[in-house]
Amino acid sequence: MHDHPTRRSVVFGTLAACASVASAAADDDDPRKEKRPQKGDLLVFSEGEREGQTITPNDLKIGEPPIHAWPKDAANAIVRDGSRLNEVLVIRLDPRELDEDTLPRAADGIVAYSAICSHAGCPVTAWIKATEGNDDVFKCMCHNSEYDPRRGAQVVFGPAPRRLAALPLVIRDGALVIAAPFIGKVGGQQG
Ligand code: FES
Numbered sequence: 001m002h003d004h005p006t007r008r009s010v011v012f013g014t015l016a017a018c019a020s021v022a023s024a025a026a027d028d029d030d031p032r033k034e035k036r037p038q039k040g041d042l043l044v045f046s047e048g049e050r051e052g053q054t055i056t057p058n059d060l061k062i063g064e065p066p067i068h069a070w071p072k073d074a075a076n077a078i079v080r081d082g083s084r085l086n087e088v089l090v091i092r093l094d095p096r097e098l099d100e101d102t103l104p105r106a107a108d109g110i111v112a113y114s115a116i117c118s119h120a121g122c123p124v125t126a127w128i129k130a131t132e133g134n135d136d137v138f139k140c141m142c143h144n145s146e147y148d149p150r151r152g153a154q155v156v157f158g159p160a161p162r163r164l165a166a167l168p169l170v171i172r173d174g175a176l177v178i179a180a181p182f183i184g185k186v187g188g189q190q191g
Contacts, residue, residue, distance in 0.1 A: 033082030036186070037071035037167055041178040043112070044079055046070045046087055052079065055176055060092035060110055065127040066138070066149075067091070068115060071178060085186045087115040088167055089124060089138060089149075090176070097150045105168035105183070107176060112167040113138070113153045114186045119145050119160040121188025131157045138164070161189050 043055045046068045055069055066089040071080045080086045095109040102111060117124050122142035130137045130146055137156060138147040145158030153164035165184035170177050 028082070030078060030082070032073055032076065032078045033080055034086075035080060036083075036182060037080065037086060037088070037178050038073065039178060039180055040074065041071040041080070042074045043069040043088070043090060043176050043178070044072045046081065055090060056174055057092075057108055057110060057171055057176060060090065062092050062094055062109065064092070069112070074177075084123075085114070085116055087123065088112045089115045089164075090169075091127075091149055093150055099151045101152045102150060102166075105166055105179070107169040107171045107179075110169055110171075110176060111149055112169055112176075112178075113147070113149060114165040114167070114182060114184075116164075116187050117142065117145055117160060118155075118162045118164060118185070119143055119158070119188060124164070 045051050045053050045055060055067060059067065069088050069090050071086055072078065073080065090110060090112045092110045095103065095106065098106055105111060115124050117140035119140065120142060122140050124138050124140045126139035126141055127136055128139045138149060138153065143159050145160035146156050147153040147164050148156045152166060155163060163184060165182040165186045167182055168179040170179045
């Protein structure tokens with residue numbers, strides 16, 4: 001014999017669904033989601049099949065393109081995806097290639113930078129051979145600005161007026177952890 005939901009259980013189910021929607025709406029308004037990356041935050045995938053999962057050093061290999069990530073308040077499980085200015089690029093490089101400013105901010109060769117171009121604020125989406133030279137670099141496809149993550153994401157081509165903001169990292173308990181807030185201004189020159 002099959003159980004049929006009573007009117008009472010359907011009503012409770014509906015109320016539970018409403019409560020869940022209200023809770024999700026409240027979460028979207030949480031100011032911690034818009035707050036810039038904080039010391040102690042983890043990094044999680046911001047896109048793809050593993051969206052929302054914590055990024056570990058094993059997820060990154062030298063020579064592979066950057067992972068797009070959000071910071072996450074580890075203590076409160078708040079992903080800081082409430083502002084596009086919080087998205088970062090995480091990439092593993094050969095530590096021997098990093099300059100003296102970049103090496104202290106890196107964790108085993110892994111570095112992180114703002115994913116927002118300093119020219120007009122487009123997302124930096126490409127990892128591609130530099131227009132000048134043989135290294136792969138970050139590239140913004142809006143107006144072709146290029147940034148070298150080995151040298152503090154300084155501009156190596158195009159109209160961008162300044163480097164990408166850097167996000168210092170450490171490895172703690174097997175996870176990538178943000179060691180300090182952004183160094184440098186985040187966003188486009190009008191932002
Ligand atoms: S917005 Fe990136 S190059 Fe113009």
